[in-house]
Amino acid sequence: MILYGAPLSPFVRKVLAFAAEKGVELELVPVGLGDPNPDFIASSPFRKMPGFRDGDFTISDSSAIVTYLEAKQPEPAMIPADPADRARSVWFDEFADTIVTTAGGKIFFNRVVSPKFMGKPGDEEAAKQGEADMVPIYDYLEGIIPASGYLVADRLTLADIAVASPFVNVAHCGIVPDPAAYPKLTAYLAGIHARPGFATWIPRERKMLGLG
Template sequence: MILYGSSLSPFVRKTLAFATEKGMELELQQAGMGGGPPEFKLASPFGKMPGFKDGDFLLCDSTAIITYLEALQPEPNLIPLEPKARARAIWYEEFADTILIAAAGTMFFNRIVAPKFLGRPGDEAAAAKAETETLPPILDYLENVLPESGWLVEDRITLADIAVASVFVNLSHLQWKPNAERHPRATAYIQKVLARPSYAKWVEAEKAMFAA
């Protein structure tokens, strides 16, 4: 199975980590930003990362791909079966993909993507506003909903944690760290999930990109 995109995308990275947690292997082929093999454009007609290929089956969108992987290999179960837990896991993925990424993505785009990959200055005012005004209340929410177990759903790692953690990798590349005094539970949570092998290898590989 082939995943098209860059692990710098939280959506691509989320899909890679999800597959790793399930013991599945995905071959990552670089694509996006106007590039990539013809299969990527067939899989993702609007050029959004990630694209996916399994034999003659082509698909795009991280949530759709993850749904396929979960159905293909149900165990270990990462999308809960119990109705309320399942709904909460899907909510946290949506929270990561829309609300959390709105703040983190603004910071990452303007401080890394624009200057490093597009060759133009980013909007620092927008990035600073996202960091100081948009992000803290989101972290307040995360701090308040995290159970004592340190996992968002069913006291174990699920899609919820995989999705939320992926966005924090992008923030880590900005040398951003949560305020451990204001958000102690969220701080420990982020560190715990990102230390898992499913994320650690991508975090290190991406750090090497910035060091090059």
């Protein structure tokens, strides 16, 4: 199975971490933003990463890809069968892909992508707005993280992988929730980011960004 993308993308990282938890091996074919690679475009017609291929089957969108992986290899189950737990997993996936990624993206795009990869200074006002937009997200998560340390069903699910992924981008910019104000969120993120699917990639990403 081939995944087209760059691990610095929160959507690509989500799929890589999800596949690692399931023990599914993915070949990562590196592509950049808007990449002209015809194999990538065949898998993702609007050139958004990640794209995915398994034999003749191609699909794009991280949520579609993890849905495919879950159906192909049901164990360990990462998308719960129970109706309420499944719906909550989908909610957290959507929350991560829209609300968290939009806020975090304002920071990451303007402080990393634009200056480092596009040779253009970022919009610092937009980055600051992203930092402000993260605060209600921190508040929400601090209020709902269960004692088990997992968002849904008291075990690791897609919800945790999806929510933790965009926080890596924000952390690459040196921004983390204040541990004194957000102790549960701080411990939660540390736990999920320590899982092999994230821990394998985070140091490589830091190296790519010259963060040591």
